[in-house]
Amino acid sequence: MSTRTLISPATLARPRGRAVYWTVFTAVVVLFALAFLFPVYWMVTGAMKSPDEVTRTPPTLVPEQWHLDGYTDAWDLMQLPQHLWNTVVQAAGAWAFQLVLCTAAAYALSRLRPVFGKMVLGGILATLMVPAQALVVPKYLTVADLGLLNDPLAIWLPAVANAFNLYLLKRFFDQLPRDVLEAAEIDGAGKPRILWSIVLPMSRPVLGVVSIFALVAVWQDFLWPLMVFSDTDKQPISVALVQLSQNIQLTVLIAAMVIASIPMVALFLVFQRHIVAGIGAGSTKG
Amino acid sequence: MKTVESPPHEAVAVPPIQAPPPAGDRRRRRLADQARAYGFLLGGLLCFALFSWYPAIRAVVIAFQKYTPGSEPEWVGTANFTRVWHDPEFTAAWRNTLTFTLLALLIGFAIPFVMALVLNELRHAKAFFRVVVYLPVMIPPVVSALLWKWFYDPGAGLANEALSFLHLPTSNWSNGADTALVSLVIVATWANLGGTVLIYLAALQSIPGELYEAAELDGANLLQRIRHVTLPQTRFVVLMLMLLQIIATMQVFTEPFVITGGGPENATVTVLYLIYKYAFLYNDFGGACALSVMLLVLLGAFSAVYLRLTRSAEGDLA
Numbered sequence: 001m002s003t004r005t006l007i008s009p010a011t012l013a014r015p016r017g018r019a020v021y022w023t024v025f026t027a028v029v030v031l032f033a034l035a036f037l038f039p040v041y042w043m044v045t046g047a048m049k050s051p052d053e054v055t056r057t058p059p060t061l062v063p064e065q066w067h068l069d070g071y072t073d074a075w076d077l078m079q080l081p082q083h084l085w086n087t088v089v090q091a092a093g094a095w096a097f098q099l100v101l102c103t104a105a106a107y108a109l110s111r112l113r114p115v116f117g118k119m120v121l122g123g124i125l126a127t128l129m130v131p132a133q134a135l136v137v138p139k140y141l142t143v144a145d146l147g148l149l150n151d152p153l154a155i156w157l158p159a160v161a162n163a164f165n166l167y168l169l170k171r172f173f174d175q176l177p178r179d180v181l182e183a184a185e186i187d188g189a190g191k192p193r194i195l196w197s198i199v200l201p202m203s204r205p206v207l208g209v210v211s212i213f214a215l216v217a218v219w220q221d222f223l224w225p226l227m228v229f230s231d232t233d234k235q236p237i238s239v240a241l242v243q244l245s246q247n248i249q250l251t252v253l254i255a256a257m258v259i260a261s262i263p264m265v266a267l268f269l270v271f272q273r274h275i276v277a278g279i280g281a282g283s284t285k286g
Numbered sequence: 287m288k289t290v291e292s293p294p295h296e297a298v299a300v301p302p303i304q305a306p307p308p309a310g311d312r313r314r315r316r317l318a319d320q321a322r323a324y325g326f327l328l329g330g331l332l333c334f335a336l337f338s339w340y341p342a343i344r345a346v347v348i349a350f351q352k353y354t355p356g357s358e359p360e361w362v363g364t365a366n367f368t369r370v371w372h373d374p375e376f377t378a379a380w381r382n383t384l385t386f387t388l389l390a391l392l393i394g395f396a397i398p399f400v401m402a403l404v405l406n407e408l409r410h411a412k413a414f415f416r417v418v419v420y421l422p423v424m425i426p427p428v429v430s431a432l433l434w435k436w437f438y439d440p441g442a443g444l445a446n447e448a449l450s451f452l453h454l455p456t457s458n459w460s461n462g463a464d465t466a467l468v469s470l471v472i473v474a475t476w477a478n479l480g481g482t483v484l485i486y487l488a489a490l491q492s493i494p495g496e497l498y499e500a501a502e503l504d505g506a507n508l509l510q511r512i513r514h515v516t517l518p519q520t521r522f523v524v525l526m527l528m529l530l531q532i533i534a535t536m537q538v539f540t541e542p543f544v545i546t547g548g549g550p551e552n553a554t555v556t557v558l559y560l561i562y563k564y565a566f567l568y569n570d571f572g573g574a575c576a577l578s579v580m581l582l583v584l585l586g587a588f589s590a591v592y593l594r595l596t597r598s599a600e601g602d603l604a
Binding site: 005032033035042055104109117133135137138139222223241 | 411415417
């Protein structure tokens with residue numbers, strides 16, 4: 001499908017148009033490669049240089065010798081398995097809690113007509129106006145009072161208070177075809193049953209979007225885990241990287257940075273179609 | 287339609303529609319419905335109450351208290367606000383945060399828009415461009431910050447190597463008091479512009495092609511078409527993203543914390559960084575909350591404008 005854009009197909013078909021097009025195209029490819037791919041290339045190969053090659057001026061474009069020591073040292077010296085595991089536990093738990101509790105709450109607000117439902121929804125939407133980071137200190141004190149410091153619950157439970165994801169789910173449930181739900185009700189299915197065997201299977205796309213948002217948010221977060229995990233053994237990889245960056249060899253640190261990036265980049269490459277389409281669609285309409 | 291399946295005695299058991307069930311029954315049913323509805327809501331509500339609503343109220347309360355964890359809080363009136371106000375870092379933090387936001391807006395608004403405009407005209411390798419531009423967004427912010435800290439290294443950093451390769455004078459980047467803030471804006475823009483580009487692209491694709499055709503028939507050249515078709519058609523999305531970006535960049539923390547530690551000479555201390563310092567370095571939670579309240583009021587105003595705009599133009603979100 002080709003829709004008409006700024007420049008008409010007729011202009012592009014002319015020899016001059018074609019020449020300009022391919023010049024611009026090449027320029028954009030080069031620019032994008034330099035701006036976005038080269039820094040990543042520099043990081044991945046920097047970790048494979050020897051410690052004195054990485055600090056040499058002028059730098060070498062390609063490592064003279066390919067060392068994997070950086071990566072193996074990072075894995076062992078910086079206890080990466082431990083910190084990666086912590087991050088996985090924190091992200092998976094936050095995802096599960098969010099999926100169960102936000103879905104249940106969104107379903108209730110959308111379909112079960114609780115009294116004061118409008119007020120509750122208003123209270124939830126109002127939190128969209130309060131930027132999360134501005135409240136980290138009182139949130140930290142609350143978590144401390146509950147005795148949840150250095151506990152993954154300090155990540156999991158606050159993750160549920162995500163008005164954006166809850167609203168996304170509620171809006172989706174609102175738009176499900178009425179007749180299907182009513183037919184199920186007439187057939188004698190109870191509300192939990194309707195949620196489980198009709199609403200959820202129909203909501204796969206929005207559940208996918210919420211899942212990706214939930215996982216990425218925890219994996220990328222820094223300030224909150226920095227506050228709640230003072231215990232080094234409990235820290236996720238983002239916090240551990242910064243804490244350990246001061247006194248570790250440069251190549252080892254760079255290797256650890258590469259390793260920390262792999263899970264999210266892999267997730268993106270696998271789901272890129274959905275993520276790219278989701279970002280575009282979600283924003284222009286809302 | 288006559289059926290054999292429904293036995294006659296069951297048909298009799300169904301109460302006639304006109305006669306409502308006894309009032310007590312109805313009330314009990316409604317109560318059971320409500321209990322179930324709130325059962326579904328309970329977990330989510332509890333989390334919102336504990337980690338969203340209560341902290342918002344608590345920030346305001348503690349802002350007027352002398353608060354140290356473990357001891358009884360003391361009411362101190364507006365002492366926290368005046369103490370924070372007279373802290374020399376306070377002025378620096380607000381000046382830096384506002385400058386950062388402004389610079390991020392200038393750089394982070396124009397570049398993605400032009401990028402999206404060009405990408406939308408390209409007919410080849412579309413998926414490649416979208417993946418590449420979004421790649422930095424998926425790299426954890428801490429990693430981007432550490433990566434650029436290394437690039438900015440005065441010894442063998444890539445940034446200065448590139449400048450000397452091009453025979454340009456080298457810079458102090460994040461280590462110079464007057465270049466540090468701009469250096470951080472570059473990092474934030476590099477790391478975040480992918481999302482903005484994709485959103486602009488989606489907006490550009492929703493412009494009906496007939497508008498361009500009509501403009502061209504009327505003799506509008508390329509720049510005129512951008513000015514009279516593209517810009518008015520995308521105005522809403524652009525405004526939206528601008529507000530979102532302001533809200534996000536006013537809360538900048540990771541880049542200054544990781545790359546510069548607020549220095550040199552407080553050149554990159556931001557408001558959120560100062561909040562962090564008050565709480566975790568000075569153990570002054572009253573001061574931290576007073577600062578939080580100030581940030582909250584300012585950002586709340588921006589958010590309110592944003593929500594108003596989105597709700598008035600609300601199609602559907604999902």
